[in-house]
Structures are given as structure tokens and as C-alpha cells.
Amino acid sequence: MTGYFSDIPKIQYEGPESDNEFAFRHYNPDEVVMGKRMEDHLRFAVAYWHSFAWPGGDPFGGQTLERPWFGETMEHARAKADAAFDLFEILGAPFFCFHDLDVRPEGESFAKSCANLDAIVDIFGEKMEATGMKLLWGTANMFTHRRWMSGAATNPDPDVFAYAGATLKSCLDATHKLGGANYVMWGGREGYETLLNTDLTREAEQAGRMLLSVVDYKHKIGFDGPILIEPKPQEPSKHQYDYDVATVYGFLKRFGLENEVKVNIEQGHAILAGHSFEHELALAASLGIFGSIDMNRNDYQSGWDTDQFPNNVPEMALAFYEVLKVGGYTTGGTNFDAKIRRQSLDPEDLVLGHVGGMDACARGLKAAAAMLEDGGLESMRDARYAGWEGPEAQKMLSGEYGLEEMAHYVETTGLDPQPKSGRQERLENWVNKFV
Numbered sequence: 180m181t182g183y184f185s186d187i188p189k190i191q192y193e194g195p196e197s198d199n200e201f202a203f204r205h206y207n208p209d210e211v212v213m214g215k216r217m218e219d220h221l222r223f224a225v226a227y228w229h230s231f232a233w234p235g236g237d238p239f240g241g242q243t244l245e246r247p248w249f250g251e252t253m254e255h256a257r258a259k260a261d262a263a264f265d266l267f268e269i270l271g272a273p274f275f276c277f278h279d280l281d282v283r284p285e286g287e288s289f290a291k292s293c294a295n296l297d298a299i300v301d302i303f304g305e306k307m308e309a310t311g312m313k314l315l316w317g318t319a320n321m322f323t324h325r326r327w328m329s330g331a332a333t334n335p336d337p338d339v340f341a342y343a344g345a346t347l348k349s350c351l352d353a354t355h356k357l358g359g360a361n362y363v364m365w366g367g368r369e370g371y372e373t374l375l376n377t378d379l380t381r382e383a384e385q386a387g388r389m390l391l392s393v394v395d396y397k398h399k400i401g402f403d404g405p406i407l408i409e410p411k412p413q414e415p416s417k418h419q420y421d422y423d424v425a426t427v428y429g430f431l432k433r434f435g436l437e438n439e440v441k442v443n444i445e446q447g448h449a450i451l452a453g454h455s456f457e458h459e460l461a462l463a464a465s466l467g468i469f470g471s472i473d474m475n476r477n478d479y480q481s482g483w484d485t486d487q488f489p490n491n492v493p494e495m496a497l498a499f500y501e502v503l504k505v506g507g508y509t510t511g512g513t514n515f516d517a518k519i520r521r522q523s524l525d526p527e528d529l530v531l532g533h534v535g536g537m538d539a540c541a542r543g544l545k546a547a548a549a550m551l552e553d554g555g556l557e558s559m560r561d562a563r564y565a566g567w568e569g570p571e572a573q574k575m576l577s578g579e580y581g582l583e584e585m586a587h588y589v590e591t592t593g594l595d596p597q598p599k600s601g602r603q604e605r606l607e608n609w610v611n612k613f614v
């Protein structure tokens with residue numbers, strides 16, 4: 180331990196009755212849920228940016244947090260890595276995630292920035308070897324520096340497009356070298372502020388071309404994790420192109436990438452897009468593109484991305500219900516793209532934010548497993564669609580019956596369909612038995 184977290188013990192599972200705030204009450208890594216250890220189900224990851232690089236700013240005020248590793252030198256970056264791996268160890272989270280900019284200082288040139296990243300990657304490699312930590316995903320920050328203000332791949336300036344390609348290459352290389360399980364692309368500036376200066380057609384072609392190049396390069400270097408796109412409707416762009424799961428799927432189909440690229444779904448982004456989290460998860464599962472989760476709660480009133488640690492167990496239960504239904508994560512995991520509040524100044528706050536989030540997810544997972552094992556929801560849903568098993572229904576579905584045949588069927592049988600209850604209250608009460 181380097182000192183920053185040295186007063187904080189390693190968090191252990193003590194069970195629901197424990198009064199120890201530095202203990203898990205529900206997250207018990209070895210407990211078996213539906214045939215799999217909880218740790219292997221949940222695959223928790225700590226996000227480097229919020230926990231180690233975020234200074235506590237909001238749209239109206241700057242830095243509130245003070246950390247000994249804040250600063251733009253390699254020495255600071257090494258101290259940050261030491262503190263980060265201390266936190267990983269305290270939490271016992273098996274994975275972490277990072278952007279290039281979170282972990283290394285920006286150099287005076289692109290080559291210098293790459294050299295800084297390489298040096299940190301070597302340090303990460305040693306620390307991962309020593310601790311058993313794994314990388315859930317790496318990514319490029321192509322939204323903070325002013326060069327990205329008009330987009331990265333969708334920039335009107337081809338030089339920025341080139342710089343984005345070079346940046347993506349360096350971050351894919353770093354992720355590959357560290358054995359990352361996935362590579363994420365979130366395009367915060369891939370969108371626009373005003374249509375008055377924006378050529379939508381060109382920008383979509385550019386985004387598609389860049390994604391094709393990323394997929395080509397991934398195969399070339401033998402990176403076998405999936406590329407994940409993280410949808411978000413807006414912020415910082417007024418309109419972001421990767422609006423939601425449905426929009427991303429349309430984009431992937433357009434460029435023939437629907438079998439190559441999946442999605443990283445963030446709870447808060449789903450809310451901003453006007454969806455429920457479980458809608459986005461269920462849709463991704465249904466389209467065969469579910470990849471991973473950024474598990475941070477959004478404030479329902481604020482209208483912007485508050486990135487809070489999850490603590491709403493019923494919401495977690497419905498989310499993990501979808502995850503379990505699709506067979507669980509493969510390469511994906513539960514990344515806390517979550518930050519403490521800007522008034523939460525102490526090292527304990529950072530630890531307890533994660534502890535609470537991990538416990539909320541564990542409770543959600545256990546409730547979801549109990550719901551699935553009970554099977555009540557699925558049988559009630561199946562019953563609702565049971566009519567589709569009938570011979571005429573099958574002919575309509577297969578296309579054997581077109582509109583004329585349907586008209587003939589209705590006329591000859593004198594059909595008069597009667598509405599049936601959707602039973603929502605009954606279903607909500609059923610869910611409440613488990614949470």
C-alpha cells in the first residue's frame with residue numbers, strides 16, 4: 180500500500196447482518212448463483228477516469244478533490260497507478276478499465292504521448308501480473324482535448340480523422356498488450372451542435388469508414404475481444420450519432436458490422452435516451468449485440484449524466500434478469516463508470532461508493548436469479564403469446580397468409596377478437612416478491 184488508502188482494510192464478505200461499513204453484505208465472490216460464482220457472473224470493473232482522474236468539477240465549478248497523484252508528469256502517472264492498484268486490491272474487483280488520457284500525461288507530440296502510454300502499459304503489465312487484475316476494456320479519450328471539439332472520426336478536417344485513427348491504433352495496441360477482454364468506443368464528440376454547419380451524410384460515411392478500419396486492425400493484430408460501441412443520445416454533443424441501441428444497430432447493419440461489433444450499455448445513457456435500462460439490455464440481447472455494461476445510475480431529474488454509483492436494487496434486479504436471460508456475460512462485465520459526488524472528499528468515500536455499488540448489483544443478481552428460477556414471469560409472458568402457436572397464426576408469421584388470405588380468414592370465420600388483460604399490476608407484484 181502506498182499510503183493513500185492505507186487506513187482502509189481489504190473489504191470482505193460478512194453477510195447481511197454485518198454493521199461493518201467496510202464489508203460486503205451481499206457480494207460474496209465465491210457464492211454460487213445459478214451454477215456460477217458471483218465473481219464470475221458480475222465481473223466487476225473499476226473505472227480509472229472517475230476514480231483517479233476526475234477533479235470533482237461540474238458545469239458551474241472546478242476542482243474540489245485533491246489527490247497526491249494529480250499532475251501532468253510521469254511521476255504523477257506512476258503514483259496514480261500505485262493508488263489505483265491499491266484500490267483494486269481493497270475492493271477485490273477483478274477488472275479495471277481506462278482511457279489513454281486517464282493513465283498518462285499528454286506529450287508535446289503524438290509520439291511523446293504514445294511513449295508515455297507505452298511506459299504506463301509496462302507498469303500495468305507488471306502490476307497485473309503481481310495482483311491477478313485483468314483489463315475489462317481499454318478505450319481512447321477523443322473528446323477532452325480541444326483538437327476533438329468538432330468530432331474525431333466525424334470531424335470536418337481529415338487531419339483530425341488521421342489523428343483519431345492513430346490514437347485508436349495506439350489504444351488498441353495497449354489494450355491488446357494487456358490482454359483486454361473488449362475494446363470500447365464512445366463517441367462523445369461524434370455528433371453535432373448545429374445542423375447549420377454539419378453534413379450528416381459525410382459524417383456517417385466517415386464514422387463507418389473508421390469503424391471498418393478499427394475492425395480490420397483488430398483482426399490484423401489478433402485481438403479477439405469484441406469492439407463495443409457505447410450509445411449515448413447527447414452530452415457533450417447536442418446530438419450524438421450513437422443515440423441508443425437501436426440507432427447503433429442500424430449503423431452497424433449499414434456498414435455490414437453487426438456480427439463484428441456489439442454494445443456497451445450504460446444505465447445513465449439509457450435514461451438520457453428516454454429508455455429504461457432494461458429496454459436497452461433486452462433490445463441488445465434480442466439483436467444479438469449485447470456486450471457489456473457501464474453500471475452507473477443517472478439522476479432522474481437532472482437531465483444530464485450524473486454517473487452515480489448504483490443503489491436501486493429493483494432496477495438492478497430487472498437489469499440482471501436480462502443479463503441472465505441472455506446467458507450472462509461472455510467477454511463483458513459490470514464496469515462502474517461512476518463517480519462519487521464532488522463533496523465526497525475522502526478516500527473512504529471512493530471505497531464506499533464501490534462497496535455500495537457492488538452490494539446493490541449482488542442483490543440485484545440474486546433477485547434476478549430467483550425470478551428466473553421461479554419462471555413465473557416467463558410462463559405468464561408465454562401464455563400471453565400462446566395464440567401464435569395456432570396454425571393460422573403460423574401461416575401469417577411465415578408469410579403464407581398475405582393480406583388477402585387474412586381478409587378471407589376473418590370473413591369466413593367471423594372473427595371478433597376480444598381484448599385480454601395485460602396483467603401489469605399482477606406482474607409488478609410478482610417482481611416485488613423477489614426484491
Ligand code: XUL
Pocket residue numbers: 278318363364365367409411445473484516
Ligand atoms: C461518458 C462515458 C464514457 C465512456 C468511455 O458518458 O460513459 O466514460 O464509458 O469513454
Ligand code: CO
Pocket residue numbers: 365409445473516
Ligand atoms: Co460509460
